[in-house]
Amino acid sequence: MSVKQNIIEITNKINESLNRRTAANITDSVKIIAVTKNQTVTAMLEAIDAGITAVGENRIQEALTKYPEITGTANCKVEWHLIGHLQTNKARLAVQYFDMIHSVDSERLVTDIDRAAAKLSKRQDILIQVNVAGEDTKYGIPPKIRDLLALVRAVSELENVRLCGLMTVAPYCDDPEAVRPFFRELYYLYNEIVSLNIARVEMKWLSMGMTNDYCVAIEEGANIVRIGTGIFGTRYY
Structure with a gap:
């Protein structure tokens, strides 16, 4: 199927899941x-023309090769989300080019983001990444409410960063039901933070x-989903 047909099918499945x-x-x-990791600008524009309003890149350097052409296209307005791991030494570039950073997992990183945003007179939207499954191969803070709240409160003290929610990368399983408990746990953590009404935190x-x-x-509560293969087909490296 075409990218447009894939997006229509995904949208239908989303609506069924919401029900x-x-x-x-x-x-x-x-x-x-x-x-859009390893996707061409042509493929990205096809998705945007089919209704996609946000793209997610894993690597800053790859995003920078696409950004000028995408943003320079007439009437092409799309959000840029950084969904991959962010090193502290690249915080400035991330703030400069991305509307939202999904992968914040330490006080040191968010402090560097805050400093970079201050220099650009920007308030940077972020999500805290939680390693709900505790996998050694994935980034994110542990799913312990104490650790999570400590980072949330640290973010709330910063002037140039806005905490907007949580993110996780679940283990890959052939049976999606196997990862339901991980999604359910992140939803629980999300609600714990919401219930505290912490000033300057906009969950x-x-x-x-x-x-x-x-x-x-x-x-289980997701209102952002990150879809690559389902839109563009199998990704070749």
């Missing part, structure tokens, strides 16, 4: 982040779910 959702305190719509987004498991993620 099955039991999670409360979450928006009734879902933002699709088109994961809005729960970013979880990818091509293989986004329907289950939505049922």
Whole structure:
């Protein structure tokens, strides 16, 4: 199928998943982040023309090769999301080019983001990445409410960063049902933070779910899903 047909099919599945959702305190719509790692500008523009409003890049350097051409296209308005790991020495570039950073997992990193944003007179939207499954191969803070709240409170003290929610990358499983508990746990942590009404924390987004498991993620509360293969087809390296 074409990119446009894939997006239509994904949108239909999202709506079906929303009808099955039991999670409360979450928006009734879902933002699709088109994961554009190793995708061409042509493919990205095709997705944007088909209704995609946000793209997600894993690596800053790859994003910088595409950014001028995408943003220079007439009437092409799209959000840029950094969904991959961010090194502290690249915080300035991330703030300069991305609308939202999904992968904040330490006080040191968010402090560097805050400094970079101050120099650009910007308030940078971020998500805290939580390693819910505790996988050694993935980034993110542990799913312990004490550790998470410590980072949330540290972010809330910063002038140039706005905490907008949480993100996780679930383990890959052939059966999406196997990762449902991880999504459910992140939703629980999200609600714990919301219930505290911490000043200057604007919990809005729960970013979880990818091509293989986004329907289950939505049922468990996700309102951002990150989809690459489902939109563009198999990715070749």
